[in-house]
Amino acid sequence: MEDRIINILNSRSNSSSTPSALPAPSSAQPAPTQSATEAAKYLIGGALNPSYYSTAGAFNGSGIALASQSFTTDLKTSTQGSIVMYFQHHSGEIRWQQLSSDGWVGGSASEVVATNAKNSTALSAVAYTTNGTSTWHIFYIDQTNRIKQRSNSNTTNVWIDGPINQANLTADDAGMVGMQACWYGSDYGDSDYTHTPLPNSAAESDYSEDVGMHMWYAKSNTSFDQWGWRDGDPEWQYQATWDNYNGHAGVGCYSWGPGTTTYVMFVNLANTVEFWWRDTNTNVTGNTTHPINVWTNATQIAIHNVHPASSLGYTNYFYAQAAEDNMIHGYNISWAAENTTILAGEGNQFTVMGEPGLPGTHLSVSAVPSYSGGNELLVFYQTNGSDISEFTRDFYGGQWASVDIWIPET
Template structure:
């Protein structure tokens, strides 16, 4: 198995504070704006009693494109997993021995007295032995103890709620709308407001952020700390956006918008009533498979192996794959084919950390698709699958079967991850690192050249912060990398760097308090 070894030189460097984004590599022109510095609070007016909305009544929504999400709503303190067990000390058994105070009859022979006494001792000993034996079976077998251990928390304690800015543990998803408007660079960010609502904010063509207030509500029935995934595509002269999240009933929920209606509506995945793990930290991600763009009228963000100008798609079958954690060690996957009205349950992935993130890459050239999962040893594994069923598989390259590559990248527990040009993960020291992975099915490798890896300098992410990444063409004709994650529990911070090289600069996305 190929293991990635972190550079000791990089580990010794301390993160440095970054100035507001002034890099010449900025994808869009920037305006001077006051830095957003919300403060955290420990009491929140938010309650979890959100009604399930009629999404069609939410009004117009800002369109958006795809995201590489993931996952963890805790701030700086550890939230116990639902699989962790407390030690339960079974109380000692109390054996009641009552003396027989009845007077002994005179004239009874001594031999009879000793026989009766011996029988009584045997009966008491047998009773004690059976009691101990049954009690041990109750402790180790299927019987339920009288005082079971308390269950692990299944929701975020209110002490960790934020009262300004973004939710502490907000999911983050990005969607490009440049191909819909014909311009360059504009993206939509979906996030959870401290009120619990899912909202959208837009990066405008002049480099400023707009929206994110009460008029930009996407959903009002999201679970606290829900992961958010977004997929967007353009087919048959129509651009569409699918948003996925976990609602207050722990059900996977889909809402859809397009540039023809500009109104959010329920998606067909809701009909499956898919139940996610009931836990504050749950992995969820969705990916488009096949070419995003079959229409030449659209420009799009840089995609590996493709130009920003689109041509007709050669993919005959396209659609969406979605992965979600159904329990602490299992991910379930479902799929939707473009043009269908239903989703299909697909494969189960066992032996992976359901509290960690999940990422995917399935929109590049060729027939291979990839998913990234965190194993139970806090390492990212890359799995691949060749969807070309016309090929004849062999022992090293099976067809239409998920196969684990020889890749192992150490990460922090419950790391989120994302992919656009680079594979982003949260490393054990809480920094966000990027890897220029060579995707080649069974020959997939991670780089050994330091020039093909990076660490985002600046503020570290919160442990297990949700992470979303993308790449955008800039006004100078080049391209830039963008990464978004939380550093203090009420923020969403944007980090920007040139696609090829350079230092990262950062700025806070302004989040309205109301």
Template sequence: MAIGSPTPDFSGPQVVPGQFNFYPHGGRPLSPSSNGGTTLTSPQIRPYGFKEHVDPSDGPEPVQPSDPPKEKRKCGMKRRSFFILLGCVIIALVALGLGLGLGLGLGLKDDDNEDESDPFCRENPKLCIGGSLDAAYFSNQGAFNGTGIALAGESWNKGQRRIFTLYFQHHTGDIRFMQYTTDRQWVGGTKAQTVATDVKDASPISAVSFAIDSTQYFHIFYIDQNNTVKQVVQSNISDIWQPGPLSDLNLKAFDSPSTGLQACWKGNFYGDNDYTKFPTASGLNNTEPFEGQKAMNIWFAVDESTFQQYAWYSGQDEDIWVPIQPWHGFNGHAGVGCYSWGEGTTQYAMLANEASAIEFWWKDTNQNTTSTTTHPINSWQNASLAAIPNVHPATSLGYTTYFYAQMEDRSVKGFNVTFQAENTTFVEDQTFTVTDPGGAVLGLGGSHLTVTAYALVEEGEVVWDSLYVFFQTRGDDITAFTRGLEGGEWTRGSLSIPDE
């Protein structure tokens, strides 16, 4: 090795005559430095045994350099390397801990949480809501995030001091109900008001209530955890919810986090055969009689673009539902609207097409009218003048007094629709948006919604009237919006839903 070159790690330093000074009596060489070289003594320090004059015979005897002591090892590694590696690992762990702490503080989620989302929703987030998007979005209080919401109006039910009953999915997964009294107070929503327990997450819910003779009925429709369309029924004869005949058919709905479903009463004003009492937009008494047959229709999605329609008719020998027809070319993720309890013989269904526009379809069942090419009888027809574009791809739909839909920007709009078969249309200038003092209210994308209207009349005078619109804005809420029938400012409030 050349003079001055570094000494290899942990090897004995090479002895060069005159380079090192020695301890008396043939001492050992100095220890290697930390970088593997040798440590030289300062020229100002005299070594032991130094003489001003040195005789030739005074030189020390030659001494063979001894091997340096072997360094201890840890885990098969030299101790020095082991501790260096250990220090690096500790620093890395500290940095990782700080990074995770910062990430959690910023609301970041780890990969495990992200993997818990529905695979369909990772590709199509606009068609999903709540826990199907991410497990972190499941609510642990109040309403289920993505709950179906349905109203059963009871203005026809004169024996009760309540305006309507609202059905929803509790955060525990059950369908429950709350009632709004004529004193404008909410009651219920506890376990005692449970309707069903086998409910699919974020299932749509539809309610139909009516009276036949002296019996009052409440029908609730939903999708269960096996994607089966279910019906449960309660009457004023018993408070127990019983399975309805639709459940016996074992009909399967579209297996998707968002699925359209809607049931609708048909034939008269929810069981009241006195057609003169039917409320009209003008406020005048109705002069057109109801269609004679009383029935219920239901539409539910069976795949991405198809709905199936079934019907139930009162007064039949068998209490059964019968298939009517499939509806092709519609958005199976969006809701359905219907209007078939009004005067006359024409009924309406509203569905979102695959271009995110609402189509209004009508069917006239009047057998005493001659069928024409523009007004066929007993055939569903599209009222193309009434199409509403740019709705949310998973919008829910509702109609009472006004027709409501969630728009692409997540706002909720009301439309003043004139239902006149092939001439059905709406006045754009009379369209309104549900607002609060901050402006247009944005619901959760794909939030279910339900709507109604009510007027309290005493001695022929309207004491008060109101539109009611319900949808979700946070995820564990059901938020109510109200305003007068003729207009005015919207008021807003969240229902107080029991956590247990």
């Protein structure tokens, strides 16, 4: 990411979001009826009370997804598109904004990805480049609880339906539903991708030659289905079912680093984040502590007492929302299969120092490099229901800066 982006972020003063009264609903979709199995702690915004629907800014309970493409050629020519944020507008539409030299732009009725999204849908973005073509995929849940995919590329610049739509995947019929898509393979595609430091990596690191995407979505209050898509395939394929996990909470993943090990993180029914790993290297022989091609719980690590509807996010640091104060906390993870732990020492656990998030807020995180070799952490979540608040900090420490992103009224 260019220095100009970092300069924009650094030029913002620390600002606190002032909670505002949330007005009457504007969405045409009614608030869901709360069932006996869905307590208020699993609801957000207008699902709690129709008076909490927002009539300006973002949807109260908006999903948030980030797509960042830092490709060397574009950085050198200053033509690279900045980080893109996808969110749910108060109208219910899924829209996007882009960070430019003049700050955040877009988010109007001209920047619409989808118009049929479920209230407070989770959003997930996957962006990568293969064979010189940059591609973006946005995943969401529609008003019939189907998993939907919208895709775009720099060769067409047109949003089209993606292949997961043909699978007719039906998510849990609940106010808050976990869903996450994740790229797997080498550095989001081509080798000229310029990213922030990856754990356990070096210039000569080997990466899996198999690339594609995984999808996890809650099919019930207590289970997730996993599907997969290999780059070039026409269809998504069912892969697994994960039982006894909180379907209202988010899913985290890490599968684009060096080596052949993929990680996925769920919130269990006791509101503890569990870390699971799978080594796909069939050229080696596994054993009882390190099996091959088997999902295995990393029992040396767990994060307790997260919010029952906490989103989970990973880019360089792992993030979750605490139940006790609704603050977003970051963790530096070792990513070492069965030996995965939270790294010890100062700075390896921290709190995003801003306003507490809405209980169960969606969040999205990223980290962006600059020409000078520095890096910035970016954390996005909601603090008052009509906002998308952005929090930034130097990669290695320092003060957090914050700003509420301006979102068009229409």
